[in-house]
Amino acid sequence: MMPRPEINGERLLARLDLFAAVGATPGGGVNRQALTVGDREARSLLTRLAKARGFSVFQDDAANLFIRMEGRDGSLPPLLIGSHLDSQPSGGRFDGALGTLTAFEVLESLADAAFEPDRPVEVVAWTNEEGCRFAPGCMGSRAFVEGKVPAEWEGLRATDDGSRFNDDRLATIEALAPEIGHRRLGFPVAAYLELHIEQGPSLESAEIPVGIVTGVQGTRWLEVLFEGQTAHAGTTALQFRRDPLKALTRGLAALYETVMPEKDDARFTVGRIAVTPGSVNAIPATASCTIDLRHPDTFVLDQLEEDIRTQLAGAAETESVSFFIRKTVDMAPVTFSEDVVAALQAAARTAGFKTRSMISGAFHDALFLAGHAPSAMIFVPCRDGLSHNEAEYVKPEDSVAGARMFLASVLELLS
Amino acid sequence: MMPRPEINGERLLARLDLFAAVGATPGGGVNRQALTVGDREARSLLTRLAKARGFSVFQDDAANLFIRMEGRDGSLPPLLIGSHLDSQPSGGRFDGALGTLTAFEVLESLADAAFEPDRPVEVVAWTNEEGCRFAPGCMGSRAFVEGKVPAEWEGLRATDDGSRFNDDRLATIEALAPEIGHRRLGFPVAAYLELHIEQGPSLESAEIPVGIVTGVQGTRWLEVLFEGQTAHAGTTALQFRRDPLKALTRGLAALYETVMPEKDDARFTVGRIAVTPGSVNAIPATASCTIDLRHPDTFVLDQLEEDIRTQLAGAAETESVSFFIRKTVDMAPVTFSEDVVAALQAAARTAGFKTRSMISGAFHDALFLAGHAPSAMIFVPCRDGLSHNEAEYVKPEDSVAGARMFLASVLELLS
Numbered sequence: 001m002m003p004r005p006e007i008n009g010e011r012l013l014a015r016l017d018l019f020a021a022v023g024a025t026p027g028g029g030v031n032r033q034a035l036t037v038g039d040r041e042a043r044s045l046l047t048r049l050a051k052a053r054g055f056s057v058f059q060d061d062a063a064n065l066f067i068r069m070e071g072r073d074g075s076l077p078p079l080l081i082g083s084h085l086d087s088q089p090s091g092g093r094f095d096g097a098l099g100t101l102t103a104f105e106v107l108e109s110l111a112d113a114a115f116e117p118d119r120p121v122e123v124v125a126w127t128n129e130e131g132c133r134f135a136p137g138c139m140g141s142r143a144f145v146e147g148k149v150p151a152e153w154e155g156l157r158a159t160d161d162g163s164r165f166n167d168d169r170l171a172t173i174e175a176l177a178p179e180i181g182h183r184r185l186g187f188p189v190a191a192y193l194e195l196h197i198e199q200g201p202s203l204e205s206a207e208i209p210v211g212i213v214t215g216v217q218g219t220r221w222l223e224v225l226f227e228g229q230t231a232h233a234g235t236t237a238l239q240f241r242r243d244p245l246k247a248l249t250r251g252l253a254a255l256y257e258t259v260m261p262e263k264d265d266a267r268f269t270v271g272r273i274a275v276t277p278g279s280v281n282a283i284p285a286t287a288s289c290t291i292d293l294r295h296p297d298t299f300v301l302d303q304l305e306e307d308i309r310t311q312l313a314g315a316a317e318t319e320s321v322s323f324f325i326r327k328t329v330d331m332a333p334v335t336f337s338e339d340v341v342a343a344l345q346a347a348a349r350t351a352g353f354k355t356r357s358m359i360s361g362a363f364h365d366a367l368f369l370a371g372h373a374p375s376a377m378i379f380v381p382c383r384d385g386l387s388h389n390e391a392e393y394v395k396p397e398d399s400v401a402g403a404r405m406f407l408a409s410v411l412e413l414l415s
Numbered sequence: 416m417m418p419r420p421e422i423n424g425e426r427l428l429a430r431l432d433l434f435a436a437v438g439a440t441p442g443g444g445v446n447r448q449a450l451t452v453g454d455r456e457a458r459s460l461l462t463r464l465a466k467a468r469g470f471s472v473f474q475d476d477a478a479n480l481f482i483r484m485e486g487r488d489g490s491l492p493p494l495l496i497g498s499h500l501d502s503q504p505s506g507g508r509f510d511g512a513l514g515t516l517t518a519f520e521v522l523e524s525l526a527d528a529a530f531e532p533d534r535p536v537e538v539v540a541w542t543n544e545e546g547c548r549f550a551p552g553c554m555g556s557r558a559f560v561e562g563k564v565p566a567e568w569e570g571l572r573a574t575d576d577g578s579r580f581n582d583d584r585l586a587t588i589e590a591l592a593p594e595i596g597h598r599r600l601g602f603p604v605a606a607y608l609e610l611h612i613e614q615g616p617s618l619e620s621a622e623i624p625v626g627i628v629t630g631v632q633g634t635r636w637l638e639v640l641f642e643g644q645t646a647h648a649g650t651t652a653l654q655f656r657r658d659p660l661k662a663l664t665r666g667l668a669a670l671y672e673t674v675m676p677e678k679d680d681a682r683f684t685v686g687r688i689a690v691t692p693g694s695v696n697a698i699p700a701t702a703s704c705t706i707d708l709r710h711p712d713t714f715v716l717d718q719l720e721e722d723i724r725t726q727l728a729g730a731a732e733t734e735s736v737s738f739f740i741r742k743t744v745d746m747a748p749v750t751f752s753e754d755v756v757a758a759l760q761a762a763a764r765t766a767g768f769k770t771r772s773m774i775s776g777a778f779h780d781a782l783f784l785a786g787h788a789p790s791a792m793i794f795v796p797c798r799d800g801l802s803h804n805e806a807e808y809v810k811p812e813d814s815v816a817g818a819r820m821f822l823a824s825v826l827e828l829l830s
Binding site: 200202217221230232233235236237238240243250252253254256260261264270271272273275280281282283284287292361385386387389 | 613614636645646650651663664665669675684686687689693696705707775777802804
């Protein structure tokens with residue numbers, strides 16, 4: 001009888017340290033933005049580790065990296081597990097890397113136990129999940145699901161050094177091409193499973209080590225613009241003012257009081273605000289802001305968006321300013337596969353993990369994969385919910401517990 | 416008997432056109448920022464016109480330009496009349512120039528009539544009233560009243576080309592030095608009178624051609640900073656948020672509803688607002704804004720500032736964010752000389768002008784001169800109250816009426 005596969009916690013933690021050194025920042029985080037030298041170094045390191053264990057390695061035209069453990073029947077679609085290796089410019093060492101290295105640890109633990117799965121198991125590191133150097137995020141998983149790299153990305157320019165997406169994509173592929181195989185985008189997948197840090201505080205504050213993610217919130221981004229009339233701050237009496245910032249603060253103050261307090265699952269965030277001309281002693285000519293609105297339910301999203309439009313239009317009318325609103329992102333909520341979620345719940349029972357079912361507030365590659373194969377995610381707690389930050393931190397025992405839960409889930413999905 | 420001095424309206428309007436061509440912008444305005452080539456060209460043009468009429472011309476160490484008509488007793492302090500020739504980068508052709516050229520027209524009309532005043536009359540063009548290229552504004556009149564160029568200005572850098580204030584000041588002085596005399600800063604002045612466009616809409620909307628300015632509002636500038644905690648827009652539930660922009664909009668919305676509506680003479684303006692890190696999908700870490708607060712009464716200003724501090728501190732506390740506020744400008748209200756104001760009222764009665772007594776909402780050089788000599792101002796209407804804008808416009812008949820009122824006032828002050 002084969003030994004039961006077991007996570008090697010020390011190996012996983014050592015690997016996290018190893019990858020944290022790639023693109024390390026002085027503040028203890030990492031800067032491995034997509035398709036930069038740091039990102040390529042991380043891909044190369046993972047490739048070397050994989051080949052040293054005898055796994056075959058492939059990449060597709062979106063530079064997604066695949067590490068394959070063969071199954072008894074190599075013609076079956078693989079079980080795909082993984083996450084991403086790219087980071088924010090001042091990113092943490094766990095966002096993406098923890099999920100990718102956990103998936104690789106699972107592959108190694110299967111190999112340690114000489115476990116031979118019925119179908120192939122593949123680890124994937126998706127290209128440009130973060131979307132900060134080239135927008136949009138999740139480019140690798142989007143392209144994979146579409147089956148091609150969208151033509152409109154070809155000429156995109158990087159926000160940091162202005163280099164072209166297509167040049168960086170091809171250079172990244174060419175750097176590894178001599179050593180690894182080529183895969184076509186969008187090959188069939190049996191199921192997709194991803195582990196990620198929660199990037200929120202709920203698991204930590206409830207002291208629950210594992211979140212079973214049953215779906216991803218819908219997200220809408222709105223751009224709001226109020227246009228009034230600039231005028232001298234000292235000479236213009238109230239009745240002559242058409243102040244767009246007054247209208248905007250009035251509208252936003254009302255929305256802050258209603259959107260989230262009334263709908264517990266809603267998320268309403270104004271991340272950018274600006275005025276022109278931006279002079280201390282001039283009434284602004286324009287005031288603008290962004291709104292990030294999320295909710296797990298499309299119907300509620302529709303309602304909330306309508307409320308926002310009505311509230312802001314009313315504030316504009318009251319202040320006699322013009323009002324424009326534009327939707328720049330509309331991502332429908334996704335409900336993950338009931339079968340995969342049930343497998344995760346069964347795995348948690350078997351392995352004895354306390355879990356919480358939850359909706360992901362953030363985008364992940366799994367959101368896109370869910371359109372291609374039955375998918376779900378596992379969350380682990382991170383300190384203070386902090387992410388996209390050099391201070392991002394996951395307790396070693398939580399990383400190892402997450403990996404054990406992930407292994408149990410993979411075994412459940414393979415059974 | 417000498418002919419009574421009369422304004423030559425055509426000459427004044429032609430002069431306005433002539434100076435509007437100096438630093439003219441494609442949009443019909445002017446760019447004659449302080450101590451630039453355009454500003455020097457305007458000084459040089461006025462000097463040529465003055466010398467052609469036989470007036471003597473002087474400048475002081477702050478590059479303030481003086482044109483002197485001798486009086487019967489040249490040892491008496493002069494009556495000083497004028498304004499400024501510098502402009503905003505996209506300024507209008509009347510702001511400053513109308514007052515300077517009106518004062519020069521008055522000098523010419525006195526000379527046309529061979530009028531010999533008891534005391535000298537001098538036209539002044541103050542240096543850098545606008546304060547946009549080098550802050551603070553009203554440098555020329557400030558230095559004049561202080562009797563020296565403050566040492567802390569020497570190293571100031573221009574906002575446009577980074578050149579040093581002291582270099583530009585000396586170069587401007589040197590350009591005219593061979594042709595004109597030198598005056599010491601802060602010589603005694605009998606009285607100071609300045610004409611300016613209102614830069615607000617009240618005279619135009621009441622169809623009154625002349626405003627008699629009895630004082631200048633007090634102005635306070637506040638810088639407000641709220642510090643919270645940045646976090647992921649999608650994953651952070653309401654109870655975990657410490658959103659500084661929520662606190663700021665709540666505080667501002669309340670202040671917009673109270674400050675100006677409750678105090679008719681108050682002016683409350685937020686001209687700048689910003690958040691960091693400024694990412695669509697991140698709760699801001701900080702939110703900041705400026706506040707420009709004005710009122711003619713120091714006691715009310717104190718009250719309003721206290722209200723603002725209390726209201727904002729309360730909003731910060733409600734949202735559990737830190738709150739900082741700093742006062743960067745505190746200019747006390749100024750009440751102009753009762754004697755000079757009475758002379759203007761008498762002049763208006765004699766000349767048959769309908770007038771309105773008013774408080775200036777904006778700073779002017781007269782605000783500083785009031786600390787040195789009895790001072791007051793005359794306002795003329797401008798279209799839509801628009802100023803600091805290429806579209807700034809004064810009807811020809813209003814320019815000429817203002818000059819007639821100004822001449823009548825000068826004659827009253829000389830009598």
